[in-house]
Amino acid sequence: MESPSQSQETFEFRCERCGSLLRVTPETIVAICNYCGHPAALHGTVSLDRIFMVPSKSREVILEAFNRRLEKDADMRRIRHQVQVFNIEGLYYPFWTAEVSMRGHAIYIRYEHRGSGKKARLERRRYEEDFNLSLPMGIMARRQALTFGLSDLLDYYRASSPQENRLLDIGEEDWRRRAHLNLLAPEFDEVEATNRLAEDAVDAVREEYKRKGQELEFFSAQIERVSKVKLILLPLWRVTYAFRGSLFQIIHAGWDGKPIVATEPILMFRRLLYVLGSLLACFIGGFGAILLERGYTEFGLIIFGLSVVMGFGLGRRLTADIRIEGRRRIWA
Known part of the structure; x- marks a missing residue:
């Protein structure tokens, strides 16, 4: 364990292996020497x-x-x-x-x-x-x-x-x-x-x-x-x-x-894809409305709800300046 040496109002922690100054903050639990890589537990429970x-x-x-x-x-x-x-x-x-x-x-x-x-x-x-x-x-x-x-x-x-x-x-x-x-x-x-x-x-x-x-x-x-x-x-x-x-x-x-x-960046051709997708969402919504009118209540509600969610998502992407590529959860 490193021994702190006090100089006026500051404390210094040094590596026990090479003697280099350790970079620490009040929140630091483990300090790792940037010079030799030796770890030091400053406080708390760490193996x-x-x-x-x-x-x-x-x-x-x-x-x-x-x-x-x-x-x-x-x-x-x-x-x-x-x-x-x-x-x-x-x-x-x-x-x-x-x-x-x-x-x-x-x-x-x-x-x-x-x-x-x-x-x-x-x-x-x-x-x-x-x-x-x-x-x-x-x-x-x-x-x-x-x-x-x-x-x-x-x-x-x-x-x-x-x-x-x-x-x-x-x-x-x-x-x-x-x-x-x-x-x-x-x-x-x-x-x-x-x-x-x-x-x-x-x-x-x-x-x-x-x-x-x-x-x-x-x-x-x-x-x-x-x-x-x-x-x-x-x-x-x-x-x-x-x-x-x-x-x-x-x-x-x-x-x-x-x-x-x-x-x-969202490029022009991708914005065009979002516009086409939004038009498709409108078409699906219209089809859902027709089903509702003809008495297919549950199925019509599902189709109409799907069109709303699809249109909302594409609308947000259409107005955004950037997009995130590659994000997915690999484990849970």
């Missing part, structure tokens, strides 16, 4: 042997991945000669991950269609289920951080299972030779992380049962254990580029350079 790091590719590799995306993406290929790289920034972000096991009970209501034509009707059906689940969960280990791309990075980490190195096993010389980035220190400890992960797991299961039906009549969950808790440092690269006076960004996973989520 240093459960801190891992995923190696990052270099800036040049990320830039190559960005240029490849410009060539391959159908939208970006049209404007690649007008795109200028504004900034490339890489950071290690800390995440707490664990496996949360729980059991519980849920009762939900679904309204299902029966019959056809004028005999079509909606039936209210009640479903009751017991569940016994084990979920992989993860949360950002900082109280405040730029949020765009972080959940996508965590999703992709779970899906791709990259190589991890235990931080205590990385020697000082290996760390210096490594093309590493600056690190953001975690700001809450293992105890708080365990509680948050358990709460998030319960919320995730509850939301899943809400999606199964139109009503969630009853839900109860009991956490059995939170296991495999670890702090993982994931490399994220943010490439900011300029196009026609506006800035956009692409988030890359540092371990393989893959672009995982991006903001992109």
Whole structure:
């Protein structure tokens, strides 16, 4: 453990392995030396042997991945000669991950269609289920951080299972030779992380049962254990580029350079697609109105409601200046 040396009104924390000054804030739980990579627990409950790091590719590799995306993406290929790289920034972000096991009970209501034509009707059906689940969960280990791309990075980490190195096993010389980035220190400890992960797991299961039906009549969950808790440092690269006076960004996973989520300009041909889609939504809405008029009430309401949702979504995209490309949940 590092010994703080007081100088007037400031405290300094130094690495116990190399003696370098550690960068800390009042919220820092674990400080990681940027010179030799040795971790130090400043306060709170943290197991240093459960801190891992995923190696990052270099800036040049990320830039190559960005240029490849410009060539391959159908939208970006049209404007690649007008795109200028504004900034490339890489950071290690800390995440707490664990496996949360729980059991519980849920009762939900679904309204299902029966019959056809004028005999079509909606039936209210009640479903009751017991569940016994084990979920992989993860949360950002900082109280405040730029949020765009972080959940996508965590999703992709779970899906791709990259190589991890235990931080205590990385020697000082290996760390210096490594093309590493600056690190953001975690700001809450293992105890708080365990509680948050358990709460998030319960919320995730509850939301899943809400999606199964139109009503969630009853839900109860009991956490059995939170296991495999670890702090993982994931490399994220943010490439900011300029196009026609506006800035956009692409988030890359540092371990393989893959672009995982991006903001992109909405080009004219895509706006045209949105207009055509809006016209189609109007046509579908008119068809639903005809069904309602002829007595097909339930089916007509569904068709008409679908047209409203479709038209609203396309209308929002039509008036937007940017769109988000590539965002999807890979794990829950």
